[in-house]
Amino acid sequence: MSFINICRDNTDPFYRYKMPPIQSKTEGRGNGIKTAIVNLAEVARALNRPPSYLVKFFGYELGAQTQIDRFLVNGAHDTGELQDSLDGFINKFVLCGSCKNPETEISLKGKDTLERDCKACGKVTIIDPKHKLYSYIVKNPPDNKKGKKSATATANVVGGGKSISDIAAGHENEFSNGNGDENNDTENFDEDDDLLAKKIQAEAAQLQELKIKDDEWAVDMSQEAIAARARELEGINSNGINGSSTSLNKFDEFGEWLIKESDGNVSNLPNDVEIYKKIVEFELLESPEILQVLGQTLFDENILEEIEPHVGLLAKIINEDSNFEKSLLGGLERLIGIQYPSLISQIPKILHSFYDKDLLSEEIIINWGSKVSKKYVSKDVSKKVRKAAKPFIQWLQEAEVESDEDDE
Known part of the structure; x- marks a missing residue:
């Protein structure tokens, strides 16, 4: 499988942060049509974020209901549309606010403050609380202890x-x-x-x-x-x-x-x-x-x-x-x-x-x-x-x- 840059705006020939491109397929017809993101788990793993965050983000951005457990978004959405929407998630919730490096972790400080802790430059930056996904993450904070690189x-x-x-x-x-x-x-x-x-x-x-x-x-x-x-x-x-x-x-x-x-x-x-x-x-x-x-x-x-x-x-x-x-x-x-x-x-x-x-x-x-x-x-x-x-x-x-x- 070919991989793409996590930050697609980065044209550095040696940019080492890669992810698989979105793969989707349409299921059903009429009012029951849905779009399944077949490799969402792999994409989420590459971004070091729970898959549920991505599914919810797509729902908020595309104005559609979602099924988190099956990685489904209501409506017909082509792959390009989903990939462009994913860029928004990456910019808001993955890339470091200082060095724009994707090697970050989300942490909840206090009751309702989300931060990105960058392992590359060491900076901690606040995530913009205006997006609807912000509230979802506050209620469902990531468990950074599991699956974390031991180093x-x-x-x-x-x-x-x-x-x-x-x-x-x-x-x-x-x-x-x-x-x-x-x-x-x-x-x-x-x-x-x-x-x-x-x-x-x-x-x-x-x-x-x-x-x-x-x-x-x-x-x-x-x-x-x-x-x-x-x-x-x-x-x-x-x-x-x-x-x-x-x-x-x-x-x-x-x-x-x-x-x-x-x-x-x-x-x-x-x-x-x-x-x-x-x-x-x-x-x-x-x-x-x-x-x-x-x-x-x-x-x-x-x-x-x-x-x-x-x-x-x-x-x-x-x-x-x-x-x-x-x-x-x-x-x-x-x-x-x-x-x-x-x-x-x-x-x-x-x-x-x-x-x-x-x-x-x-x-x-x-x-x-x-x-x-x-x-x-x-x-x-x-x-x-x-x-x-x-x-x-x-x-x-x-x-x-x-x-x-x-x-x-």
């Missing part, structure tokens, strides 16, 4: 009373010795760690992960590695050997282009549109390994500040494909474990940021942390990286269990 549920805690916001903020945690030396404990992967790894692995097995062999090829996109491969190929060519086997592979060429364009400084990288066009030019858009390259070339030691500018590019390429997510984790593992080992202590913050921006899913992160792998880095480095990630992974698991209990 924003700061009320949940990790062992020792630490919330995920504490971990993301870098407060003292399980792998800190209390003296600010967070790296000290990452040197030893002891029996306790092994037990935790086994526990994580057992639980992750239920998620039916597609196993990846440790000996699969990984792309080393450090400047030193590219230079070494180039020197080697120059030596081969000087001996008179020609053909495609003597040229840098496409991943190397793309990585070399990025490094050359930025002069080795990520702050000088080409804009994301140019990078995307280059990926298409090299015909790498369908190759998960491209995320290994991007994971090692878009960021440096300031990765936490560099993620946001590239969210659109990464989201468009990943497109919720688990293989691409795994490849991105592999690139980050090389970046942190080999190029910038000083970042190991910040792995919980880094994973949290990628997760919160929907670039890495909960399932993929938990599976990645379930076992040490030498696919991208040495086994020792892999142990250190996953040990540092342990508090965040443990929190994800506990939040998942709590969510299951709430559903029950």
Whole structure:
């Protein structure tokens, strides 16, 4: 199914907030004719709003009676009319009043004040109380506890009373010795760690992960590695050997282009549109390994500040494909474990940021942390990286269990 921008006025080529277009069909005839919105549940889920709000809004806007349980609006209404009406709902009840980002939640303050809490910019804006739907929402406020992404549920805690916001903020945690030396404990992967790894692995097995062999090829996109491969190929060519086997592979060429364009400084990288066009030019858009390259070339030691500018590019390429997510984790593992080992202590913050921006899913992160792998880095480095990630992974698991209990 094709998707459309939640905010249809936004023409940004990397706008990452999508929803399925309205699908409707007409039922009955004469005075009993009705319009059924067949995919209203999926649209509501994309907007993070209860379906009943959308049905009631259509009724108010179109001057028609509705049946909330069956997603029906009395009368004959074509799809275009419903889609245009939905734009009004999005502008009034979804988009942030400050940054126009749809990543908001509706909350009821006091008895009759509705607010939009934006998770993107942090602003809280008042919803216009003039629309008829306002009163309906006040009487039927959303339950923001159920179905809420666990990364924003700061009320949940990790062992020792630490919330995920504490971990993301870098407060003292399980792998800190209390003296600010967070790296000290990452040197030893002891029996306790092994037990935790086994526990994580057992639980992750239920998620039916597609196993990846440790000996699969990984792309080393450090400047030193590219230079070494180039020197080697120059030596081969000087001996008179020609053909495609003597040229840098496409991943190397793309990585070399990025490094050359930025002069080795990520702050000088080409804009994301140019990078995307280059990926298409090299015909790498369908190759998960491209995320290994991007994971090692878009960021440096300031990765936490560099993620946001590239969210659109990464989201468009990943497109919720688990293989691409795994490849991105592999690139980050090389970046942190080999190029910038000083970042190991910040792995919980880094994973949290990628997760919160929907670039890495909960399932993929938990599976990645379930076992040490030498696919991208040495086994020792892999142990250190996953040990540092342990508090965040443990929190994800506990939040998942709590969510299951709430559903029950």
